[in-house]
Amino acid sequence: MSFDDKKHIRGQVLALKSFKKSRHLNCFADCSKTVSLAFRRCGANMTLAKQTLELWRGTMKEVGGKFGTGVLSYFKFLKWLLMFNIFSFLVNFGFITIPQLIYHPTPDIPAGVSFKGLEILTGAGYFSHTVMYYGGYSNKTQGTGGRSEYNMQLAYFFTVAAYMVLCGAALIYSMASSFRKKYVLADSGLGGAWQLLCSWDFSVTNEKAVRQRKNNLRIQLKESLSEKVQVALLPLTERLKHYGVFLGTWLLSTGMALGCGASVYFLFSGSLLEEAATLLLPFVVSLINLVVPLFYSLFKKIEHYSNPRMQVYAIIVRNVILKMSILGILCYYWMKDVANTFSCWESIVGQALYRLVIMDFLFIMLGSFFGEFLSNVIGTKCIQSLGVPEFDVARNVLDLIYAQTLAWIGIYFSPLLPVIQIIKFFILFYLKKVSLTQNCQPPRRAGRAAQMQTIFIAILFFPSFVGALSMVAYTVWTLPPSDKCGPFRGLNTTFSAIQIWMDDLNRVDAFQWTVWIYQHVIRSEIFYFLVSLIILVFIYIFRQITQGRQLLIILLRQQIVNVSSSELSGPTCLVHQSCCVRSGCVYVMMLLKCRSNIFS
Amino acid sequence: GFNSTFCTSDILQVQLSFPPPRLFDRYRDLAPQLVPLDYTDQPDVRLPYELIGSMPELKDNPFRQRIAEVFSEDGEGNMTLDDFLDMFSVLSEMAPRDLKAYYAFKIYDFNNDDFLCKSDLEKTLNKLTRNELTEDEVRMVCEKVIDEADLDNDGRLSLEDFQHMIVRAPDFLSTFHIRI
Numbered sequence: 112m113s114f115d116d117k118k119h120i121r122g123q124v125l126a127l128k129s130f131k132k133s134r135h136l137n138c139f140a141d142c143s144k145t146v147s148l149a150f151r152r153c154g155a156n157m158t159l160a161k162q163t164l165e166l167w168r169g170t171m172k173e174v175g176g177k178f179g180t181g182v183l184s185y186f187k188f189l190k191w192l193l194m195f196n197i198f199s200f201l202v203n204f205g206f207i208t209i210p211q212l213i214y215h216p217t218p219d220i221p222a223g224v225s226f227k228g229l230e231i232l233t234g235a236g237y238f239s240h241t242v243m244y245y246g247g248y249s250n251k252t253q254g255t256g257g258r259s260e261y262n263m264q265l266a267y268f269f270t271v272a273a274y275m276v277l278c279g280a281a282l283i284y285s286m287a288s289s290f291r292k293k294y295v296l297a298d299s300g301l302g303g304a305w306q307l308l309c310s311w312d313f314s315v316t317n318e319k320a321v322r323q324r325k326n327n328l329r330i331q332l333k334e335s336l337s338e339k340v341q342v343a344l345l346p347l348t349e350r351l352k353h354y355g356v357f358l359g360t361w362l363l364s365t366g367m368a369l370g371c372g373a374s375v376y377f378l379f380s381g382s383l384l385e386e387a388a389t390l391l392l393p394f395v396v397s398l399i400n401l402v403v404p405l406f407y408s409l410f411k412k413i414e415h416y417s418n419p420r421m422q423v424y425a426i427i428v429r430n431v432i433l434k435m436s437i438l439g440i441l442c443y444y445w446m447k448d449v450a451n452t453f454s455c456w457e458s459i460v461g462q463a464l465y466r467l468v469i470m471d472f473l474f475i476m477l478g479s480f481f482g483e484f485l486s487n488v489i490g491t492k493c494i495q496s497l498g499v500p501e502f503d504v505a506r507n508v509l510d511l512i513y514a515q516t517l518a519w520i521g522i523y524f525s526p527l528l529p530v531i532q533i534i535k536f537f538i539l540f541y542l543k544k545v546s547l548t549q550n551c552q553p554p555r556r557a558g559r560a561a562q563m564q565t566i567f568i569a570i571l572f573f574p575s576f577v578g579a580l581s582m583v584a585y586t587v588w589t590l591p592p593s594d595k596c597g598p599f600r601g602l603n604t605t606f607s608a609i610q611i612w613m614d615d616l617n618r619v620d621a622f623q624w625t626v627w628i629y630q631h632v633i634r635s636e637i638f639y640f641l642v643s644l645i646i647l648v649f650i651y652i653f654r655q656i657t658q659g660r661q662l663l664i665i666l667l668r669q670q671i672v673n674v675s676s677s678e679l680s681g682p683t684c685l686v687h688q689s690c691c692v693r694s695g696c697v698y699v700m701m702l703l704k705c706r707s708n709i710f711s
Numbered sequence: 712g713f714n715s716t717f718c719t720s721d722i723l724q725v726q727l728s729f730p731p732p733r734l735f736d737r738y739r740d741l742a743p744q745l746v747p748l749d750y751t752d753q754p755d756v757r758l759p760y761e762l763i764g765s766m767p768e769l770k771d772n773p774f775r776q777r778i779a780e781v782f783s784e785d786g787e788g789n790m791t792l793d794d795f796l797d798m799f800s801v802l803s804e805m806a807p808r809d810l811k812a813y814y815a816f817k818i819y820d821f822n823n824d825d826f827l828c829k830s831d832l833e834k835t836l837n838k839l840t841r842n843e844l845t846e847d848e849v850r851m852v853c854e855k856v857i858d859e860a861d862l863d864n865d866g867r868l869s870l871e872d873f874q875h876m877i878v879r880a881p882d883f884l885s886t887f888h889i890r891i
Contacts (some may be wrong), residue, residue: 118784159733172890180885306834307856308819308873309880313772313802314888321771322841329840394891410818530762562881668862675863698813705810706800 118563120699166190170544176316178502178553179324185539186503186562187510192515193536195281195327199274199522200529207526208242208268210261213248233389234465239458244525244598246458264608267598268587271523275580276521289565306331321424321554353415360410367406368433372440379444392457392463394472394506396437401474404430404506427505427566434513435574442520442582446590455596468517468528472535475510479546482506487550499552507543508567512575519579523586595689737891741766749853759762760788763795773838805818811812811887812877816870827868829853870886 167190175183218241226237234243241247252262306328315321341560379392407429416422445460453459486500514535521528588606592599613629616622632638739746741762747754769775779788788797800806801814817823821831832853836844844852849858857879860876862869877883 115817168773175890180882192859202744305876307832307852308815309877310886311773311839312886314886314890316768317773318771321773325773325839329843332836332840332844333848336851336855356775535716555813665794671862672864675865692814698810701807701810702797702801705806706796708805 116695119522120168120696121703122404124700124703163435166193167540170540174544174547175314177320178547178551179312179315179320180500181504181554181563182547185502185507186507186544188343188564188567189511189536189540189543192511193533193540195278195467195515196518196529196532199518200533202270202274202525203522203526203529206266207248207263209245210263210266211242215249225450232466232469233468234462235389238465241463243527244458244461245523245598245629246455246461246593248598249525250598250600263598264602265612267526268605271583275519275583278582279576282568282576286565286572290570295632306335308505319635327678334417356414360414364407364410364429365432367403368429368436371403371433372436374601375399375437376440376444389462390466394443396467397470397474399437400434400471400510401478403433407433423505423563427509427570430506430509431560431574434509435578438513438516438520438578442578446585448581450590453593455593457593457597461521462526464517464521464525465528465531467537468514468521468531470538471510471514471517475539476542478510479542483546483550485630500550501554502551503549504554509570512567512571515571516579518574519576520582522579661666697706719809727767728768732798734799734891735792737766746792755791757785757789757791760790760873763788763790767810770887777821781814781817788865792842799889799891803891804884804886804888808877808884813888814872814875815877815883816873825870827873829857831870832856 167186171183171186171190172381174186221239230236238244239246248267249263253265288633308326310322315324336339375392375396378395404426407426411422411426414422417426442462445456445463449459450456482503483500490498492498514532518528518532520672586605591605592602592605594600599608602608602611609629613626617626738758739748742758745758760776763779764770764775769778770780776788777800779790780786782793782794782801783790786863801810803862819827819835821830821834822828833849836849836852850852857866857868860872860877862872863869
């Protein structure tokens with residue numbers, strides 16, 4: 112459509128809008144126009160202020176410009192997780208810590224314990240008596256008759272529960288919307304059309320990066336041209352050999368993961384409590400997390416996946432199995448042994464988690480040093496053939512997921528653990544950015560960043576969040592809280608606090624409905640059974656609809672080919688032209704709407 | 712002609728007299744002596760392509776000339792403030808997929824005939840690979856592209872074919888995006 116047509120349509124659209132407005136030209140309209148203009152100016156100023164305050168905006172633009180959207184997704188993920196932790200800190204500090212500090216401003220520390228520097232690493236000693244851990248909170252209902260009452264037990268329980276529920280909702284929502292936007296009709300491979308027309312990253316603004324991307328694209332196009340007919344059916348023996356190798360590597364990797372978990376358990380069932388020696392457990396765990404994935408990447412040499420994407424998925428799954436099995440074994444150890452052996456066991460678990468978080472942070476820094484800095488030095492000075500390293504997005508994101516799992520498990524045992532996590536993520540952002548810009552080059556393959564993003568969010572939800580939630584739920588539901596410390600001392604289980612509260616409410620007539628909901632909805636099994644049944648029915652119906660639509664797509668595609676191959680040229684031109692004009696109108700209006708949405 | 716249509720429009724008056732501060736500042740910074748601070752009487756100011764193409768966000772983009780041509784009124788790359796705002800709103804994160812696909816199609820359509828024919832694809836390929844593929848390779852890639860994406864079998868890609876391909880490329884929304 113020519114520019115004159117476009118101008119004409121724009122003029123018509125805007126004239127129509129102004130005609131509608133110019134019908135009420137009077138004093139009142141003038142006033143309201145001025146007022147609305149003032150509001151819009153104010154709104155725009157606020158948006159501008161919000162954007163300048165937006166965290167790390169300039170840095171992310173710089174990273175995206177040089178390294179592209181794949182690497183940028185790591186930093187966006189980091190920022191997103193930071194928001195979870197900031198929210199958790201605000202909620203915990205506001206509802207749990209502040210009341211405790213108001214009513215007991217000084218922690219009652221036994222004589223002889225003072226602040227030595229080692230506490231920052233071990234979390235034990237001086238810290239174990241402060242509000243950092245579960246043990247530092249009292250179980251009394253605060254406040255006398257004069258001031259309003261504050262029930263610490265209910266506050267603790269509901270704060271943790273509300274945070275977990277909100278996190279779960281946020282994760283499910285972002286997983287679903289990411290899946291819907293980015294996983295549509297996932298096709299089998301990177302075709303030439305996709306590479307040529309859709310994969311150029313317009314946000315890359317650095318000249319060297321642009322040149323590199325052009326090189327990479329050229330190499331990829333050459334590769335895809337030279338691929339003859341793919342893996343034609345290999346003879347049976349070859350295929351059996353491949354499957355045998357796969358089976359072997361998977362058994363080996365799972366076995367290694369379980370073996371590491373078991374060794375962690377047996378090494379530390381006779382637990383050592385001297386302060387410096389307690390650092391050994393987190394050290395071994397972090398060492399396993401650093402070294403074993405390097406073994407896994409060696410498997411790449413013997414396995415031959417048909418699709419390079421399957422390779423990446425296999426590595427991700429193996430790493431997840433390793434990390435989750437170690438965490439699982441640790442949780443089992445805490446639930447079974449520590450809970451029975453120590454008084455004030457929740458604080459002990461909180462301290463162990465604190466140590467794991469700190470040690471994980473130290474090891475990430477080490478990993479950055481070895482993975483990126485040393486690789487860069489080796490690749491450029493010693494073994495020239497290796498070249499400058501690439502930033503391994505998958506490995507780094509999995510490290511982030513592991514760190515966040517630790518924070519989620521620790522919510523119940525150490526309410527102020529999010530503070531440490533916030534500091535850790537803050538420093539990590541700048542560390543990774545510096546390491547990236549100094550040591551790495553942009554990735555060679557235009558990867559499927561969007562689909563990887565969906566997978567990472569899915570891994571964050573399950574097993575990371577679900578695992579943490581089940582552990583906290585098991586603790587709250589079944590384990591007896593410790594007798595001598597914490598807000599739930601003296602009760603059979605943590606959940607009994609709710610029971611007691613419901614019994615209290617039962618005596619007041621005005622709250623009978625709450626008690627009814629509690630007894631007949633939350634505590635009844637029939638309700639959950641019915642809800643699950645209804646959800647399953649809906650899933651079945653939607654699946655049938657999806658399958659029907661896929662069939663329809665195939666039929667429509669065939670129809671397009673049939674129609675275009677059987678039409679004459681005359682009517683086509685006119686139809687095509689009128690289609691163009693009509694769609695041109697649609698797009699001009701869309702553009703105007705987009706502009707007014709974005710800029711107002 | 713063009714300006715008089717807009718004189719009576721309240722919407723554009725508000726938009727042009729108060730364009731978003733940061734973008735207007737970027738536009739003005741390109742040529743402070745040409746662009747007035749006050750846009751209430753819709754001055755007819757057009758920045759030449761050389762200034763637009765020297766912006767840091769665009770200067771290394773292989774398609775900067777086509778982008779400027781597509782969004783400018785006169786088709787030569789000389790942009791008014793309106794065109795500038797259009798360009799960055801389409802290339803922002805919040806533009807809908809269909810709008811982005813439409814403009815991406817126009818950018819790749821070098822001869823402006825509403826179809827991506829073989830010569831358009833060849834020119835796109837040359838801009839993306841620094842002219843380092845041989846003629847044979849260029850021809851083979853273009854044939855492969857048309858084979859894969861041409862749904863109605865007419866030997867060239869129409870807007871619908873292009874949009875269909877975009878649907879299967881979930882990254883497109885984030886790659887067809889310039890941060891400003």
